Amino acid sequence: MKRTAYYNDYNDVPQQVHDPWPIKKALTFSDVDTTHPFLTLSRQQVESNILMYMTPQQRENLRAESQVGFNAQDDDTGEMSVMKLKWRGSYYNLIGKWGKVVRGKGLEVGQEIKLRWFNGCLHYSVPQQQIVAVPPIRMVAAPLVQDHWPIRKVLTSSDVDPHHPFLPLPRKSAEEHILVHWRPQERERLRKDEQVSINARDYDTGEAHGMKLKWRGNYYHLLGKWANIIRHKGLGVGKEIRLRWANNCLFFSVPEDHIVAAPSGHDDWPIKKTLTMSDVDTNHPFLTLPGKAVEDHILFYWTHQAQDQLRNEHQVGVNARDDDTGYLYVMKLKWRGSYYNLIGKWGKIIREKRLDVGREIRVRWDNGCLVFSVPQ
Numbered sequence: 382m383k384r385t386a387y388y389n390d391y392n393d394v395p396q397q398v399h400d401p402w403p404i405k406k407a408l409t410f411s412d413v414d415t416t417h418p419f420l421t422l423s424r425q426q427v428e429s430n431i432l433m434y435m436t437p438q439q440r441e442n443l444r445a446e447s448q449v450g451f452n453a454q455d456d457d458t459g460e461m462s463v464m465k466l467k468w469r470g471s472y473y474n475l476i477g478k479w480g481k482v483v484r485g486k487g488l489e490v491g492q493e494i495k496l497r498w499f500n501g502c503l504h505y506s507v508p509q510q511q512i513v514a515v516p517p518i519r520m521v522a523a524p525l526v527q528d529h530w531p532i533r534k535v536l537t538s539s540d541v542d543p544h545h546p547f548l549p550l551p552r553k554s555a556e557e558h559i560l561v562h563w564r565p566q567e568r569e570r571l572r573k574d575e576q577v578s579i580n581a582r583d584y585d586t587g588e589a590h591g592m593k594l595k596w597r598g599n600y601y602h603l604l605g606k607w608a609n610i611i612r613h614k615g616l617g618v619g620k621e622i623r624l625r626w627a628n629n630c631l632f633f634s635v636p637e638d639h640i641v642a643a644p645s646g647h648d649d650w651p652i653k654k655t656l657t658m659s660d661v662d663t664n665h666p667f668l669t670l671p672g673k674a675v676e677d678h679i680l681f682y683w684t685h686q687a688q689d690q691l692r693n694e695h696q697v698g699v700n701a702r703d704d705d706t707g708y709l710y711v712m713k714l715k716w717r718g719s720y721y722n723l724i725g726k727w728g729k730i731i732r733e734k735r736l737d738v739g740r741e742i743r744v745r746w747d748n749g750c751l752v753f754s755v756p757q
Contacts, residue, residue: 418480666728
C-alpha cells in the first residue's frame, strides 16, 4: 500500500476567509515549461487551503492513488477544466490541463498566480498587472567579484557523500542566479534532456572541471566531477560553498575560513516545526523533518558508522525521549531524500499528547538520544 497524502478529516470548516486568495506564487521556469507541464505548490499551502476543504472521498482518493481529479475554474475568463492534484512527497503538482493554461494565458516567469478552493472547485487567477520584474534573459560577461557570491550553501552529510556524489542547489537560487544568464535554447535543452554540460572552475585553485547540471523538480543537481571535488578539497559537513555564474562558467569557492561552527548550545531546541495535517494523521503516522535541519543538528553528532547505515538502509533505529513527560520510546529515523521521517511510535505520541495542527514541536539530539518537546 502506498504511503501517500496524509491529513485529518475536519468536521468544522472555517466559514470566513480573510484573504480571498490564500495561495499566491510567482511563477518559475519549471512552472511555465510546456514540455513538462505542471505547477508546483508547497505542501503546507495545499494542505491548509485546499485539502481541508475537499470531501472525505476526494482525500481518500488522494491517499490511495497519490492524485485526485477535480474541477478548476479560471476566474479571469470563467473557463472550466478538469485538473488533477498529484502528491510528490514534500510538495504537490497541479497537472492535467496546466500546459493548456500556460499557453492560453501566455504565462511567463515572474507572473503571480493566485489560487483558492471554493464551492468544491479550485479557482485560479493571473492578473496581468501582477507581473514581477525579473532580470533580462541574456548572456552576461560581468567581471567576477570576489565577495559577490549570490548562492551560498552550508554542506550537509548528503552533499559530501562520495558514494552518491551530487550537490543539490535550490531551484529558486539556480534559476535566479545561473539559468537567468543562459540563452533560451540552453534552458530549453535543460528542460528536455534534464541535464546540460557546463564549465566549472574552482575559484580558490583555478582548476577547471567539466560538470553537468540536472533538473530534478525542486532542485538542480550539480554532478559529474563532484566526487573528485569532495576528495581534492577535503569537503566536510559544515563547510560553506559559494557559487556564481560569470563569463559562461560556474565558479565555486570553499574558503577555509568559512567553516560553520557546530551548534553552540545557546538554543536548546535547534529544530522547531509547526505541525501540519500530515504530521498528526494517525492513519499514516510519521513526523516529517527538513533534511538540512536533521543533517545539521542530528546526524552531525552521529558516528560515521551510523551515518553510513542510514545511507545504505535508508533508516536507523534511535532512542527517543519525551522531554515533557520523561517517557522513552524506540523509534526510527527514515531518510526520504530531501527530508526525514520519524516513525515507529509516532502515532502513539500523537494520541497521548493530543497533537493538533498548528502546535509546535521542538527537537534536539542529546547524549545519543532524540529528545522532543511540545510546550503547552
